[in-house]
Amino acid sequence: MTDQPLHYKTLSAVAAQIAQGDLNSVDVTEALLARIDHLEPRLHAYISVMNEQALAAAAQSDRSRDQGNVLGPLHGVPIAVKDLCHKTGWVTTAGHSFRKNAIADFDATVVARLEASGAILLGKLATTEGAMVGYHRDFNVPRNPWGDLDRWPGVSSGGSGVATAAGLCFASLGTDTGGSIRFPSAVNGIVGLKPTWGRVSRHGVLDLGPTLDHVGPMTRSVRDAARVLRVIAGHDMADPTSLAVKVPDYESEMEKGVKGLRIGWDEAFATRDVEAHVAEAVTEAVSQLAAMGADIIEIKVPQFEEEDQGAWGVIAASEAAAVHEATFPSQADAYGTYFHGFLSEGRAASSVDLAKAIFTRRRAVGRMAPVFHDIDMLACPTLASESFRYNPDDAYGGVDLEKGTLAGVPFSWFARSSRFVTIWDYNGYPTLSLPCGFSPEQIPLSLQLVSAPLKEDVLLRAGYAFEQASEFHTQHPSLV
Numbered sequence: 001m002t003d004q005p006l007h008y009k010t011l012s013a014v015a016a017q018i019a020q021g022d023l024n025s026v027d028v029t030e031a032l033l034a035r036i037d038h039l040e041p042r043l044h045a046y047i048s049v050m051n052e053q054a055l056a057a058a059a060q061s062d063r064s065r066d067q068g069n070v071l072g073p074l075h076g077v078p079i080a081v082k083d084l085c086h087k088t089g090w091v092t093t094a095g096h097s098f099r100k101n102a103i104a105d106f107d108a109t110v111v112a113r114l115e116a117s118g119a120i121l122l123g124k125l126a127t128t129e130g131a132m133v134g135y136h137r138d139f140n141v142p143r144n145p146w147g148d149l150d151r152w153p154g155v156s157s158g159g160s161g162v163a164t165a166a167g168l169c170f171a172s173l174g175t176d177t178g179g180s181i182r183f184p185s186a187v188n189g190i191v192g193l194k195p196t197w198g199r200v201s202r203h204g205v206l207d208l209g210p211t212l213d214h215v216g217p218m219t220r221s222v223r224d225a226a227r228v229l230r231v232i233a234g235h236d237m238a239d240p241t242s243l244a245v246k247v248p249d250y251e252s253e254m255e256k257g258v259k260g261l262r263i264g265w266d267e268a269f270a271t272r273d274v275e276a277h278v279a280e281a282v283t284e285a286v287s288q289l290a291a292m293g294a295d296i297i298e299i300k301v302p303q304f305e306e307e308d309q310g311a312w313g314v315i316a317a318s319e320a321a322a323v324h325e326a327t328f329p330s331q332a333d334a335y336g337t338y339f340h341g342f343l344s345e346g347r348a349a350s351s352v353d354l355a356k357a358i359f360t361r362r363r364a365v366g367r368m369a370p371v372f373h374d375i376d377m378l379a380c381p382t383l384a385s386e387s388f389r390y391n392p393d394d395a396y397g398g399v400d401l402e403k404g405t406l407a408g409v410p411f412s413w414f415a416r417s418s419r420f421v422t423i424w425d426y427n428g429y430p431t432l433s434l435p436c437g438f439s440p441e442q443i444p445l446s447l448q449l450v451s452a453p454l455k456e457d458v459l460l461r462a463g464y465a466f467e468q469a470s471e472f473h474t475q476h477p478s479l480v
Contacts (some may be wrong), residue, residue: 001057001279001391004476005167006031006475007031007032007035007119007134007167007168007222008167008307008476009170009220010170010219010220010221010223010224011074011079011170011171011219011224011227011228011433012078012221012223012224012227012400013079014028014077014170015073015074015075015076015077015227017453018061018075018076018077019070019075019076020064021066022067023076023185023202024058024062024290025058025059025061025062025065025076025077025323026058026059026062026076026446027057027118028076028136028301028392029055029057029058029078029079029120030055030256031047031051031124031175032167032168032169032170033051033054033076033121033207034130035167035168036049036122036168038238039166039168039410040168041480042143042149043142043143043145043149043163043166043168043386044126044140044141044142044143044159044160044162045078045125045126045142045160045162045163045166045168046122046123046125046126046159046163046168046311047083047093047095047123047126047127047139047159048083048090048091048123048124048126048246049078049122049126050121050122050349052454053121053320054078054120054121054122054123056108057115057120057121057382058076058078058120060413061075061076061118061120062076065391067454070118070403071116071117071118071144072116072118072139072232073117073118073137073223073227073231074117074118074227074228074231075119075121075461076118076120077118077119077120077171077226078119078120078121078122078169078170079114079119079121079122079169079170079171079173080121080123080124080125080160080168080173081108081114081121081124081125081172082122082124082125082127082156082157082159082160082162082172082174082177082197083095083110083125083159083204084127084205085108085110085111085124085173085203085204085205086104086106086107086206087104087107087108087111087121087124087375087463088102088104088105088106088107088110089103090124090316091101091102091104091124092104092124092206093105093124093129093137093460094127094129094131094206095126095128095129095130095131095136095139095156096128096129096130096136096317096335097136097138097139097333097334097336097385098327098334099135099288100138102436104204105432106198107204107237108201108204109201109203109204109232109239109452110173110200110204110205110215111204113231113232114173114228114231114232115230117231117449118456119231120263120443122169122337125139125157125160125163125169125172126139126140126142126158126267127157127159127160128155128158128161128395128407129335129338130208130320130324130339130340130341130342130343131156131175131177131206131208132155132156132194132208132316132338132339132342132407133155133156133181133338133342133406133407133409134336134337134339134341134395134396134397134398134407135336135338135395135396135407136317136335136396136398137295137334137336139336139464140397141153141392141395142158142159142161142162143162143291143392144161144162144165144188144387145162145166145188145477146165146189146278146387146442146443146444146477147166147441147442147443149178150234150389150390151187151225151387151388151389151390151410151443152187152387152389152390152409153184153187153188153387154180154183154184154185154219154387155178155179155183155184155409156174156175156177156180156208157174157175157176157179157181157183157184157185157218158217158462159319160172160173160174160183160184161174161183161184161185161188161190161192161218162188163186164190164218164219164220165188165190165476165477166477166479167401170219170220170223170224170373171219171220171225171228172217172218172219172376173215173216173217173218173228173232174192174215174216174217174218175205175208175213175214175215175216176194176213176214176216176425176426177208177212177213177214177425178212178312178316178421178422178425179294179417179421179422180382180424181193181194181218181384181433181480182194182421182431182433182446182448182480183375183421184218184381185218185382185433185446186245186382186387186433186444186445186446186448187386187387187444187446188382188444189203189435189444189446189472189476189477190218190219190220190370190435191217191218191219191220191221191224191225191432191433191434191463191473192216192217192218192225192429192432192433193217193218193219193220193225193229193302193430193432193433193437193459194214194217194424194425194430194431194432194433195201195214195229195233195245195430195456196428196430196454196455196456197212197214197234197427197453198241198242198243198428199229199240199243199430199454199456200214200216200229200232200237200242200244201215201232201235201238201239201384202215202239202240202241202242203236203238203242204238204402205429207319207320207321207323208279208319208320208323209316209319210241210316210319210323211319212312212315212316212425212426213265213305213321214425214428216227216229216231216303219231220473221473221475222254222432222434222460222463222464222467222473223251223254223464225432225460225463226250226251226253226254226460226464227250227251229250230247230249230251230367231248231337233247234247236307243454245443245454248456248457250365250457250460251458253457253460253461254280254457254460254461254463254464255464257292257459258289258292258293258294258461258462258465258466259291259293259294259460260293260294260295260440261289261290261293261294261295261376261377261462262294262295262297262299262375262376262377263286263289263290263294263295263296263297263375263376263377263378263379263449264269264297264298264299264371264372264375264377264379264437265286265297265298265378265379266298266299266300267283267298268366268376269300269301269302269380269419270282270283270379270380270381270426271283272403273384273416274381274384274385274416275384275385275386275439277437277439277440277445278381278383278384278385278386278445278479280438281383281436281437281445281447282379282380282381282436282445283293284436284437285379285436285437285447285466288362288381288466288469288470289379289462289466290467290469292464292466292469294462297375299375299378299400300372301368301371301373301380302367303372303377303419304364304418304419304422304423305329305364306428307360307424308316308360308361308364308422308423309418310360311356311357311358311360311361311364311383311413311478312345312356312357312422312426313345314353314354314356314357315354315357315361316346316356317342317343317349318345318346318349318353318354318357319346319452320343320346320380321343321346321347321349322343322346323432324343327342328340328343328347329343329347329455336394336396337396337397338397338398338399338407339400339404340398341398341399341425343472351416352380364423364427365423365426365427367394368423368427369427370452372429372452375390375456376450376451377449377450377451377455377458377459378449378450378464379447379448379449380416380420381418381420381445381446381447381448382420382433382446382447382448383417383420383421383446384413384417384420384439385413385414385416385417385438385439386438386443386444386445387443387444388413388467390408390409391408392408394407394408395408396472400419404412406444419475425448428453429450429451429452429453430450430451430453430455430459431448431449431450431451431459432448432449432450432456432459432460432462432463433447434447434449434463434466434473435447435472435473435475436466436470436472437472438472438475446470447466449462450461
């Protein structure tokens with residue numbers, strides 16, 4: 001890996017230097033806080049930056065290390081979490097204006113596990129309102145750091161994507177209900193790992209659609225994603241939906257290489273209605289994995305139907321309406337344009353509508369399951385194209401039929417990528433997205449690897465092998 005400035009070093013490299021005494025957590029934390037102070041007026045990645053708390057934690061971290069007490073694999077490394085995650089004494093807004101003073105009185109399990117492993121929390125990262133598509137006007141819209149800062153930053157984990165890509169933290173947490181780890185990871189040129197549903201506790205993480213929500217790491221390298229996942233994964237008594245299964249040592253597993261791994265490839269599925277440069281980059285990535293010893297298995301991926309995508313909307317909106325029952329519609333005026341409409345749709349859906357959507361979901365899940373009977377993973381694009389240019393002011397709006405947009409995002413853009421995204425939230429399968437090239441305008445492109453439940457280890461093996469054979473993860477936005 002080529003030498004990088006401190007803010008673009010990997011979490012794993014910085015953790016090693018802190019553990020060895022070559023770096024101090026206080027110095028690293030001060031450097032990132034200075035970078036945040038310099039770039040936040042342009043990027044808007046954070047909702048809150050907790051300078052004093054971070055520096056105090058970093059100082060304690062250095063004292064502990066000097067006394068021979070290293071807490072864990074993230075000891076002394078500054079990271080940040082999406083503003084859905086509770087942290088005692090800190091506000092959790094979830095992008096809602098009416099939550100600007102909502103101070104948490106307990107830690108989300110993922111926050112507790114990060115801090116127990118030694119991580120330094122810098123603050124909370126920006127999210128769309130309620131973790132859907134649009135923003136409330138009381139909050140700034142994050143700016144994608146690539147190009148001229150005029151590209152879409154992704155959906156609700158956009159702050160996590162921007163902060164990680166721009167070197168404003170060494171890793172972040174995002175959530176994914178309909179693509180919100182993968183969209184911002186892909187368009188910001190970073191690694192995003194959506195774990196198996198239930199692999200990571202959601203206790204203390206505000207819900208959007210509980211049967212669809214996933215919590216996972218967003219990082220600048222596959223190793224970093226493996227390290228963070230091992231820290232946050234595992235059963236949690238406070239979340240009865242979390243899975244009581246052993247968590248592997250992902251970093252050790254990923255060193256095994258790809259020889260003998262069976263990677264499914266459906267050229268029609270992966271390249272139809274996809275930008276030519278995306279298809280070329282993903283096809284080349286699969287060829288590289290084959291050259292390293294993976295077996296490429298030709299398969300047929302079932303069609304993701306229009307009704308499948310429509311059913312996601314009914315389920316997500318209905319679950320969100322249930323989650324927000326205490327404040328909507330009683331405080332409807334406090335909600336922004338887009339999320340107000342989304343919750344209204346959820347409340348308007350009948351029990352029959354919801355039942356039909358659940359049936360559709362189950363059929364879609366059932367059609368997809370056989371694909372993985374004879375392969376270890378599926379390779380495909382994360383998205384059908386690179387990020388598009390857009391006006392951040394449009395993110396405050398709702399559905400615009402004249403423009404054909406949803407909070408500033410073209411209907412057509414979502415439609416082209418839905419077959420690569422929605423089904424993996426439906427069935428809870430794990431996915432790994434990682435950089436695999438650049439568009440002609442030097443905007444990041446992304447490869448997605450998907451496996452059957454609880455097979456994150458094989459995804460990380462393949463992702464790490466590809467990453468080591470390429471240099472895409474070492475290229476960062478210049479932000480001149």
